[in-house]
Amino acid sequence: MPTPSTETSSAPFSFEIETRLRDSSSPSTEQIQANGGQFQGRTGTIHTPHGNIQTPAFIPVATQAVVKAVLPESLADEGAQAMLANAYHLFLQPGDDILDAAGGLGKFMNWPGPTFTDSGGFQVMSQGSGLGKVIDMSTVEEPLGDDDIAKGQERMANVDDDGVWFRSYINGDLHRFTPEISMQIQHNLGADIMFAFDELTTLHNSRGYQEEALERTRLWALRCIAEHQRLTEERSHKPYQALFGVIQGAQYEDLRRKACRDLATMGFDGFGIGGALEKQQLGTIVRWCTEELPESTPKHLLGISEPDDIFTAIDNGVDTFDCxxxxxxxxxxxxxxxxxxxxxxxxxxxxxxxxxxxxxxxxxxxxxxxxxxxxxxxxxxxxxxxxxxxxxxxxxxxxxxxxxxxxxxxxxxxxxxxxxxxxxxxx
Structure with missing residues (x-):
């Protein structure tokens, strides 16, 4: 069995693989067949400027720079290694400029360890479609149209090729998010790991719209990379912030694999796996992605925490996840x-x-x-x-x-x- 590495990295952000599941546990042919393919799971260490994350790891969600009802000190005592906050919510309140002035997300919330921020892509979907919790991993028997919204809901966001216009749920003010603005906000928030701005689709969207959104997300990813590089140079006095690309494509194998191949060439530090999928497809879709993405990069699965989903994700190569x-x-x-x-x-x-x-x-x-x-x-x-x-x-x-x-x-x-x-x- 491989011996876990004890080496540390001098780079501001890096990932090292320690033990591969397929090597340590030697799965049988029957287990591999039941999984639908070779197990991609592994252990490793993500090195960040604010500490290491031993993977696989669950990342508690601190949406508004707080895990609801729980002090950061309590979470540290219980073994949490990092936290994930929401760029959309912190932009609206108290403002990303305030967190920047405070020394970043970690200092603002009195959390000394690594932090993540998402891009606001989820809110593009939830505020845009008005479908609320439609991305719940359940099967959609009666799909709505691409432009439909749920009964009694009001559309609060509109997507175009350049970005998104949305209204604040707090006071109704109109705001603009683009890939560049998302990067600027997340750099101000100062998280160790950020996510590229993407368009999250739902199980209600047609194949045609999934293709449009995937191409939009690809082009936005290129713009995120360019702005991230510019801001990294401009803010060289700040700790390095890693940028993860986000893989979309819903439940279509060709779209998921295409997204992975497209983003794999862009120079991202890691990848997030998101988007619409049914629960029974979770392992298959994750495996499509981990088979295509560079093995040497960490992978984060957005939004799962039920025990069976946890193991399915780990089986197929997820390193971190949040919910x-x-x-x-x-x-x-x-x-x-x-x-x-x-x-x-x-x-x-x-x-x-x-x-x-x-x-x-x-x-x-x-x-x-x-x-x-x-x-x-x-x-x-x-x-x-x-x-x-x-x-x-x-x-x-x-x-x-x-x-x-x-x-x-x-x-x-x-x-x-x-x-x-x-x-x-x-x-």
Missing amino acids: VSPTRVARSSAVYSPTGRFNLTNARFARDFTPISDTCPCYTCAHYTRAYLRHLFKAKERNAATLASIHNERFILDIVSGARDAINTGNYFEYRDKTLRNYYQMQ
Whole structure:
């Protein structure tokens, strides 16, 4: 089995592969066939100016420079290595210029480790179509037209070949995003890893529109690269910021592979895999991308955190990924456990004086019981969301950390199968 490298890089940003899953665990022909192709998973280290990220890694989402209801110090204690914030939201409030003056995102939010920012591409879709949560990985049985919006919704963004006009959800002001403006905002935010401006499509869009959007995203990527290079030279006194290209193409193999081949030649530091896809297609689409993209670059999957999706992503070569789900469900009293997810407000927990999970080492499980947490939720106390969120973030962080260790030690498939069997109560 390959020995993980202990070398460090002197470059401001770099990625080194340590252990490849196909080498450490020697998957059988039957496992490879069940996966639909060779496993691309691996462990590695992303080196950034603000520290290293051991991969694979889950990146908690700090949309507005905060993980909702949780202090950065708490997340550090639970094992978080980096955080991802939203360029669109921080541009609107408080303003990217304020974060630049504060010394960047990390200093502004008192997080000393690596940070990511997305480009605003998701909001182009969600504000433009008015479809809200349509990008939910579920099958679309009755597609809407390319120009349709959901009933009762108002279009807040309009895309053209140069960029996007959109109205602020805060006060209705009209704003313009272009690839250049997205780069300027993200450079001001100062994240270690940024994403190129892209057009995110949905499962409702036609094949023809997917092709148009893919070409628009390719041209925007070239403009992002040029502006990123200009700003990097202009801001040479600042820590280096890496730029990841974003792979779109929905569920079409030829479009996904074309996007990978196009962006692979542009000089990106890494790649994000995004866009519309059905849950059952996740592994296949990720594998298309990792087969095409340079192996030496890190890959980030945008927006997944369910345990089965986590392992599917890791199987097929994802190095980092993010999702708001752990804290979002926590705020409604849903918590993760090794044997599945449950709601703390259930009446059966009123006199349950055990922790959420006996095996969880998080702060919440070490100090509080299910009965107390149920009381906080029923009383609508804000600490309920904080304590449940701490636990949920730790649960996902630990699953991914365990996967990383299992790849390195050669027992990944046993770890994966046992974890999923217990969580989904499978025989």
